[in-house]
Amino acid sequence: MDFDDIVIGSGLAALGAAMGLCRHQGRRVGILCGPAHGCFDYYDQHKTVPCAFHGAGGLGNFWHGVIPTGRVRRLSSASDEAFANLFRHFYPRADMAVHMGQPGQFVPWRPIRPMRELQRMARVDGGRDLHLLIDSAVSLAFGSAHAEVVAALGRYRAHRVWLAAGALHTPDLLTRSFSADMARGRVSDHVFCYVGQLAHHPAPEVQTGLDGVFLQGWPASPGASEGLYSLRPALFDFRRLDHGIERRAVFGLPTGHLIRKLARRSSPGLLAEAFYNRFGRPTGAHLHSVYAQLQVRDAYDLAAGAARLQARTADIRRATDAARHSQPFVGLIPSKRPELALPGIHLHHSLDLDAMARLGIDEPGSPVQVVDASALSDIGPEHHSFEMLVAAHQRGRFAPT
Ligand SMILES: Cc1cc2nc3c(=O)[nH]c(=O)nc-3n(C[C@H](O)[C@H](O)[C@H](O)COP(=O)(O)OP(=O)(O)OC[C@H]3O[C@@H](n4cnc5c(N)ncnc54)[C@H](O)[C@@H]3O)c2cc1C
Structure with missing residues (x-):
């Protein structure tokens, strides 16, 4: 056997699983990170918003690192204490x-960067036996007590394989390996929309610290549909109702050096908003833009090949x-452009859970687990990625040796 465990992927889910697995002394863990030169997939042909990154670190190279405090939806049995730890x-x-x-x-x-963390873990002493492999899984097969991965550069055997290739690439891999009915043909997501403007509302509570800033949020009215x-x-050009969402709908969500890119787009309102989101600095604004993030089940049809997502x-x-x-x-002044909304880049639920169960994938004790x-x-209305990392950590930590 090459490894006790193989993790396919090197994004946030993979990091969580690897951290959990490495709690077991002497466990030999291989991480298939993806190809050396990564490439993006996008929501549509305008290529303004990425939806996947096939390469070391995955979308974790670009995420903003926002972690919700509400825990509206738990994705594992992790207690608040385990989450906080x-x-x-x-x-x-x-x-x-x-x-x-x-x-x-x-x-x-500083957002968590999964590749940086995995490299640090692989360097550290203390019984860890963690191997980072720049390679891409092509297919997998499994028996009752082991699994085998065929990759672009080699074959790997392990007692257990943890799938963390992301919401688009994990169904691709299972479809290639088993059958087309592994993928649902649909995928859910968060959607981000502008609700309107509020005048003379108290500014959100902000608590700035040495590692980051806590920003206040609001749930939906009691008894209503979920949203955060x-x-x-709302400053400068963003004082005009709907101007902000109109600009965002055109430019999408840039990755990388966000503030520098926004500065080039010469919208002081967008820049002021981005500074607030990033640093939580009080601005003294008497006008606020209200945004909502919500889960939309089956927001996209998902096909194989190029232009995969159809809203x-x-x-x-x-x-x-x-x-x-x-x-x-x-007292909210409602938006007059209710047709405008942005993808949340939180794709989820792309696998057919019944088809997986029929094959014994992701069942307790199965050699193939999906994290x-x-x-x-x-996933509820909140940013889910850190909660997903916690859930993967929990699964790896309590996996039998
Ligand atoms: C600009 C931006 C900002 C964001 N901000 C936030 C935020 O603030 N908060 C939040 O919660 N979420 C945020 N997100 C979403 C977040 O980045 C993703 O939810 C998260 O990174 C997904 O992690 P993952 O590990 O499931 O998948 P991915 O990051 O997609 O990683 C998949 C991994 O699998 C690998 N892989 C794929 N196929 C194969 C294969 N066949 N063989 C081997 N490896 C393979 C890839 O190389 C990659 O390493 C943001 C996203 C973007 C783009």
Whole structure:
């Protein structure tokens, strides 16, 4: 046997699984990181918003690192304490426990970068036997007590394989290896929309610390559909109703050096909003933009090959209308462009869980386990990636040796 465990992928889900597995002394773990030269997939032909990155580190190279405090939807049995402990591992000087259960989010100064963490783990002594392989899985097969991965550069055998290739690539791999019915042909996502403007509302509570900033959020009105609402200062050109979402709809969501790219786009309103999102600095604005993030089940049809995602616009519109209707603020001036919405880049639920169960994949004790968002059917309204990392960590940590 080459390894006790193989993790396919090197993004946030893979990092969580690897951290959990490496809690077992002497366990031999191989990470298939993906190809040396990565490439993006995009939501549509405009290529303004990425939806996957096939390469070392995955989308974890680009994410903003936002971690919600509410834990509206738990993706594992991890207690608040276990969640806070893992958070403390990355951000020892920020006190998550104080904010736990309150709607809002933590924006770190330094987002977790999975490849950096995996490389650090592979270097550190202490019984860890972690191997980072720059290679891509082509297919896999499994028996009752082991699994075998055929990759571009070699074959690897292990007692267990952990799939963390992301919401689009994990179904591809299972489809290639087993049958087409592994993929649902649809995928769910968060959608981000502009709800309107609020004048003279108290500014959101902000707590700035050494590792990042905690920003207040708001849930939907009681009894209404789920959503997570945030307030951002509406300054300069963003004082005009709908101007912000119109600009965002054109430019999408840039990866990498966000502030520098925004500065080039010469919208002071967008720059002011980005500074607030990133650093939480009070601006004294008397006008705020209200945004909502919500989960849209089956937001996209998902096909194989190029131009894979087709937005199911009527379903997205129904969900954003419900979020506008459920907004919790009094005196809001509603948006006049309700048709505009942005993808949340939180794709999930792309696998057919029944088809997987029939093959014995992801069942307790199975040699093939799925730890990324492709197998998550309900992530709630909050940013899910750190919660997914915690769930993967939990699975790796308590996996039998
Ligand atoms: C600009 C931006 C900002 C974001 N901000 C946030 C945020 O603030 N908060 C939040 O919660 N989420 C955020 N996200 C979403 C977040 O980045 C993703 O949810 C998360 O990174 C997904 O992690 P993953 O490990 O499941 O998959 P991925 O990051 O997609 O990783 C998949 C991995 O699998 C590898 N792989 C794929 N196929 C194969 C194969 N056949 N063989 C071997 N390896 C393979 C890839 O190389 C990659 O390493 C953001 C995303 C973007 C783009």
